[in-house]
Amino acid sequence: MPSSKILPSRPRRASLDAANHVKDVERAVAPSEIAVGVIIGRTSEYFDFFVYAIASVLVFPSVFFPFADPLTGALWSFVIFSFAFIGRPIGTLLFMKIQSRYGRAVKLSTALFLLGTSTVGMAFLPSYATLGAGAIVLLSILRFTQGIALGGSWDGLSSLLALSAPKERRGWWAMIPQLGAPIGFMVAAALFLVLHSELPKQEFLDWGWRFPFYVAFAINVVALFARLRLVVTPEYERLLQHNKLVPSPVGKLLKARGSNLFIGAFATLASYALFHLVTVFPLSWISLYSNQSVNDVLTVQIAGGAIAVLGVVVSGLIADRFGRRNTLGSLAIAIALFSFVAPFLMRGSVMGEDIFILLGFALLGLSYGQAAGAVTANFEPEYRYTGAALTSDLAWLIGAAFAPLIALGMSAHFGLGFLGVYLFSGAVCTLVALRVNKVLESRA
Template structure:
């Protein structure tokens, strides 16, 4: 029997396969580190690093350190974008994963407040800052490694595997915390058990670095560097200045379509863990299991919605997801308040699936908005700025609103408004489905 050969448009070249695998694994490992911190902030850090405060205030302070990582991310995005646009995407990604892993191990080694006093939360904040800088350069680089070599008609679907790294990271971090929480007593878990998942990042770093060393630089970046005309007339200003001068509205558009999606996600995952454990008085395993199930569904939801984005466009899929999430949030807390584990899981899973409609198409859409010469800088800056106004503040604002009003209605309104902003921004952002993102004079490459 002769071998069946797929049409060219359905083949995945070896370099593209390695890029997809490298970006997927690397991003998964990066997000494992980042989400591990968020889960620990919700469940552990108020006891370990802020023991002198009441539980609500201690958790609020722990979420504040969580927010610091987001504030540092645009700094990392600017730094990584500069070198990623000037010297290449690949080497920057090797640095980000190494730095991320090292600081995560460092968090696992920080002594408690009871051991060294105020120095403990200070060291925690320093580690979190460095962690945020590392992650700030990660997402855009991983997305570009795929987007800049993917076929135009399949770019959304293939690039969505960078987004799939998010639920994989959630699954890994939540599963490890769940296992440690389940097999240890509360005392042992709070004293030392929570540290084990952080220390495991030393394995994460070794695997991630090995995989990323095997991935070649992107054709679009190489084409730009090899074009003599482009080199001779290159803008000598830093890429971040170029993108702010030439495409400032696109940076703001990225913030607009991203921030609301972050608000949905971190309310549904991070704040939910605190709400279930502290307000509802349920075992922390209830929230962790719901998060695990939701992340499992997202593994398939991201590529599915991205494929729809390749067929119908990035804009309509995003608008659909934003509208669903704006309605969903008004059912989310009533389902949680039943204290029924199955209904809590349904609330979380449905929210994360609706969120996937927004997030699944964003990797391709954001990359397609920017010119090759400052694409890393533009994509990083817009993505990470949205993290500050969206994800970083979502758990803190949600908790503050609940403490102030003793009601979840203000939180629901807050999340719904974020979704409305996504919807409006998406409608105001140009459709990019199927465009050619190679440098203009190098289309044949």
């Protein structure tokens, strides 16, 4: 009697075909391909971010707050600087609603269009001398909408990259999205350095500072098409859906994993606090209270950015050897130690200021390289997309939004010792959050 095969039923065969198709897609989409999209997206966002940050030091106090003394003008500029970080979580929630209703492509296109419009709109703003207080109001609105757009531009590619990477190389792949920060900073700083060094001061304040905002808009357009080429293709869409990287109800997330949002935000506080204290703060402090030229500071900071790139890369190797949380904890201790010498470096010679910048960038690269994903990995798959976005938003809001304002204001009025206090408090918060997270995990 001839042998016969028992074929699976039609529904079962259909499900097997679907599962095999997902596996084929996962094999077709390499982590390196995802990494390219992540780096392009993050670099464009951070370039926008740092164009505004540098202008808030070199330009806005004179253009929008000419009625105030230099210190007060800088502080008012940093108040508006914080508006984007307040807008980020609002943008995340708003645009996730848009994604749920209209799809990922519409969400990303709208967010990046809003980001580009807000950024280039700043280039057309009249000065206080022309429009008075209306110019400050318009700058505030554009900065807030910039933050909403940054929150809305979350595409989930960094989470997809982490999930697609081999388990033993998670630290290496986790550092790749973080490369966008130092690269974006170096490009923005280099552009301002060229303009500030080549143009007379009055021409720079009249029109030269506007050019980087035009460039930011052009970069956004390029980044939009590069990212859309990834996230709207059927392969990526299926892979994102397969990994449940879709918006989840915020109420449900808060009920199930609300504490993890805040633990994740505080676990990276040392890194995020340091972020602005080696980029924005030194530029403002030195321009106000030091004899070192702005051009020299920007040159040193560009070199610091290159050191940070190397630090980010090295952090991946360290994390895969010793664990991402151990890496974050060890770097928090290093930042705490750095907080004791930071005031002495900044109140010393030009060499001391340069050492503060370069050493700070080295610590920033090593710590920021693993700031994403060490705690957000605790989210169940259904909450990871929304949880990772909101954790990042809260980390920026709590750790970085007011860092330049607080550090400059307190240091100017009460001494540079408060710079060390601010850094030390961030390091302590990171260590406490990592400890709490470990205790909660052991009980789970």
